[in-house]
Amino acid sequence: MNILLRRVVDRVVRVGNLKITGPDGSVHSFGDGSGPLVHVHIKTTHAERAITLHPSLAVGEAFMDQELDFLEGDVLSFLHLIYENTGPMGSGDALSRAMEGVRVAIRGLHQMNTHRRSKRNVERHYDLSGEMYKLFLDEDMQYSCAYFERPDMTLEEAQLAKKRHIAAKLRLKQGQSVLDIGCGWGGLGLYIARNFQADVLGVTLSKEQHAIATERARAEGLDSHAHFEIRDYRDLNERFDRIVSVGMFEHVGVNHYRTFFEKCATLLKPDGVMLLHSIGRFGPPTSTNAFIRKHIFPGGYIPALSEVLPAIEKAGLMVGDIEILRIHYAETLKAWRERFMANRDKAKAIYDERFCRMWEFYLSGSEAAFRWQDMMVFQIQLTRKNDAVPITRGYMEKAEKALAMHEMGHQPGGAEAKPKRGRKKVSEGE
Incomplete structure (x- = not known):
């Protein structure tokens, strides 16, 4: 598991019981150990890189492409754990809020819903x-x-x-x-x-x-x-x-x-x-x-x-x-x-x-x-x-x-x- 992703997850997940097995077989635990275990297996370095750079898109795509699976728990329990740590949308750290501000500024480009x-x-x-x-x-x-x-x-x-x-x-x-x-x-x-x-x-x-x-x-x-x-x-x-x-x-x-x-x-x-x-x-x-x-x-x-x-x-x-x-x-x-x-x-x-x-x-x-x-x-x-x-x-x-x-x-x-x-x-x- 690459060090950047490990640091990000370690910073985000403070509560709960998350375990991630990386593509190299290494296993890392996150959270305080409370609650049911959610064990994620990231199978490829491609998925690992993508999740590091753009998690809101890449986690779902890696799951779709069978590059990510759940050894314990499922999609719902994983998201529950993540949301328990991140809180409502817009309540993240300064960097997250800044990035969201950019996405809000350009969202109109994605919603030009002409007739066609x-x-x-x-x-x-x-x-x-x-x-x-x-x-x-x-x-x-x-x-x-x-x-x-x-x-x-x-x-x-x-x-x-x-x-x-x-x-x-x-x-x-x-x-x-x-x-x-x-x-x-x-x-x-x-x-x-x-x-x-x-x-x-x-x-x-x-x-x-x-x-x-x-x-x-x-x-x-x-x-x-x-x-x-x-x-x-x-x-x-x-x-x-x-x-x-x-x-x-x-x-x-x-x-x-x-x-x-x-x-x-x-x-x-x-x-x-x-x-x-x-x-x-x-x-x-x-x-x-x-x-x-x-x-x-x-x-x-x-x-x-x-x-x-x-x-x-x-x-x-x-x-x-x-x-x-x-x-x-x-x-x-x-x-x-x-x-x-x-x-x-x-x-x-x-x-x-x-x-x-x-x-x-x-x-x-x-x-x-x-x-x-x-x-x-x-x-x-x-x-x-x-x-x-x-x-x-x-x-x-x-x-x-x-x-x-x-x-x-x-x-x-x-x-x-x-x-x-x-x-x-x-x-x-x-």
């Missing part, structure tokens, strides 16, 4: 095999943070609770027009169409997601109410009673926040309501993790609220409500990671070993960031008028309870089941 680049970025991640996503997502294929009203909830129950929570904040009424920006595989749009007889337009840049969402609408007999298109939100000109966007804002890019909210302001009717659900961070603005930017979400960025709210204000929209979801995404990612690992052989049959290692590192790293770093999820309710929603939050809870009662009357399968003929739809205030 946005489509290409989406294809990199969301046009992967739908069968692969089915290996770890819930039955409704919700690829965003679930809402754990109770700690004993299953993933399916928590994702259904998330859809109820969002629908309540939108204050949906029967027959309204609804825009779903970044509609995924159609689950939320179909939920809204099914329960409110709303006319939903879902837009996505993913051919794979569009095909699945369209087929689901047809299979459920909801294609007269839910329509899905491959369109960039910037190309829309219609106006809507309600706008919802879940898990898409992370791909907009900091350079385009004002464009996003100004466009939403023009698409939202004067008395309309919008709900934005996005990953965010508790701390100040920073840069995208190098591994995530290169291998998982090119062009993506997780904003601080201090970057989002000014763009909302300049667009002329009003913030009616902000909710911060803590730990919910950590629990969601835990469920995804466990399901993915249980179906790892099937994922390998679809892709290969390198892909499986990349996704293991991505899911574990994301869970660790939400559990032990400064990641969170925010939901921002937006309006154009300050009286578009009631002045107290009681209507949200009332709507959620009405939806829950309505869902109990459906056939087994929850969101997948067709509504019974003649059954009254849920409306706001019911």
Whole structure:
């Protein structure tokens, strides 16, 4: 193990029980010996050099390429140990903060998400095999943070609770027009169409997601109410009673926040309501993790609220409500990671070993960031008028309870089941 890397690790890891076997077979221990042992084997000098120079990228890449393995522990336990020593992002030493400042200064170059680049970025991640996503997502294929009203909830129950929570904040009424920006595989749009007889337009840049969402609408007999298109939100000109966007804002890019909210302001009717659900961070603005930017979400960025709210204000929209979801995404990612690992052989049959290692590192790293770093999820309710929603939050809870009662009357399968003929739809205030 080279002396520079050994000194860096020795300076960083003061708490915990870390052991590293280098490519030469030498074994070095770090930390105070507390907690479970994490034993890392760096197999090649190439990986050792890369990790010394750029650990945030090279550790994941070395794991992907089988140049690094865990003899004791796993990716999640390793990251827990590291984060326990380094603390939240931005709290490192002066050199680390200076380097992060440089990365923040040039981050805009990585987020020039033009129409063409946005489509290409989406294809990199969301046009992967739908069968692969089915290996770890819930039955409704919700690829965003679930809402754990109770700690004993299953993933399916928590994702259904998330859809109820969002629908309540939108204050949906029967027959309204609804825009779903970044509609995924159609689950939320179909939920809204099914329960409110709303006319939903879902837009996505993913051919794979569009095909699945369209087929689901047809299979459920909801294609007269839910329509899905491959369109960039910037190309829309219609106006809507309600706008919802879940898990898409992370791909907009900091350079385009004002464009996003100004466009939403023009698409939202004067008395309309919008709900934005996005990953965010508790701390100040920073840069995208190098591994995530290169291998998982090119062009993506997780904003601080201090970057989002000014763009909302300049667009002329009003913030009616902000909710911060803590730990919910950590629990969601835990469920995804466990399901993915249980179906790892099937994922390998679809892709290969390198892909499986990349996704293991991505899911574990994301869970660790939400559990032990400064990641969170925010939901921002937006309006154009300050009286578009009631002045107290009681209507949200009332709507959620009405939806829950309505869902109990459906056939087994929850969101997948067709509504019974003649059954009254849920409306706001019911």
